[in-house]
Amino acid sequence: MLHEAAETLQLESGIPLESEIAGSFRTCILQGQWQTSETLLQKIPFISSNPESDLPKVQFLIRQQKYLELLEQGETMQALHVLRSEITPLGQNTERLHQLTGLVLCSSVEDVKKQAQWDGIEGTSRELLLEQVQAYIDPSAMLPNQRLMILVDQALEWQKRACLYHNPSQDLELSLFSDHICDK
Structure with a gap:
C-alpha cells in the first residue's frame, strides 16, 4: 500500500524518489542479479566521504547472499568458488568469513539456514540485504526503507x-x- 502511495506521489509531483540507477540496483538485489547489482553499485554515491572503505563492506554483504543462495540450491562447488575467489579477497569480517566457510559442512539446507541465521531465498533475506546495503548509500540517491x-x-x-x-x-x-x- 505504501509502495502505491509513493508511486502516486512521484507521478503527481514530478519528483523522482530515487535515481534510475538506484531503482535498478534495488531491483537487482531483490531479484538476485548479483553481477549487475555490483556493477550498478559502482555508480551509486555512498554516505561516507571515503566510499573506497565502504565498497568492500557492501560487496561482502552482496557476495555473502550469493554464497548462501548457492548453498541453498545445492550448488556447493559454485558456492566454494564464490567463497574463495570473491568473498575472501575482500578481507572483510573475518569472523563471519569463518562462519560462512563452516556452512559447507552442513548436512541440510535447514542446517545452513540455522547456522547462518538466514531465512533463505523464499524468506526476507534479500529485503534484509537491501536494508543493510542502504545503510552505506546516500539517502538522497536511494530512498531509505x-x-x-x-x-x-x-x-x-x-x-x-x-x-x-x-x-x-x-x-x-x-x-x-x-x-x-x-x-x-
Missing part, C-alpha cells in the same frame, strides 16, 4: 510536542487528518 512511516511518525510526534496541554500518560489516537489539540 520505511522512510514514509518515519516521516508520518515525526509529524505525529511534532503535533504532540506542539500541544500545550498534551498529557503523555493518556493513550490518544492521533491522526494526520487534523491537528492534534488536547482540551485544557
Whole structure:
C-alpha cells in the first residue's frame, strides 16, 4: 500500500524518489542479479566521504547472499568458488568469513539456514540485504526503507510536542487528518 502511495506521489509531483540507477540496483538485489547489482553499485554515491572503505563492506554483504543462495540450491562447488575467489579477497569480517566457510559442512539446507541465521531465498533475506546495503548509500540517491512511516511518525510526534496541554500518560489516537489539540 505504501509502495502505491509513493508511486502516486512521484507521478503527481514530478519528483523522482530515487535515481534510475538506484531503482535498478534495488531491483537487482531483490531479484538476485548479483553481477549487475555490483556493477550498478559502482555508480551509486555512498554516505561516507571515503566510499573506497565502504565498497568492500557492501560487496561482502552482496557476495555473502550469493554464497548462501548457492548453498541453498545445492550448488556447493559454485558456492566454494564464490567463497574463495570473491568473498575472501575482500578481507572483510573475518569472523563471519569463518562462519560462512563452516556452512559447507552442513548436512541440510535447514542446517545452513540455522547456522547462518538466514531465512533463505523464499524468506526476507534479500529485503534484509537491501536494508543493510542502504545503510552505506546516500539517502538522497536511494530512498531509505520505511522512510514514509518515519516521516508520518515525526509529524505525529511534532503535533504532540506542539500541544500545550498534551498529557503523555493518556493513550490518544492521533491522526494526520487534523491537528492534534488536547482540551485544557
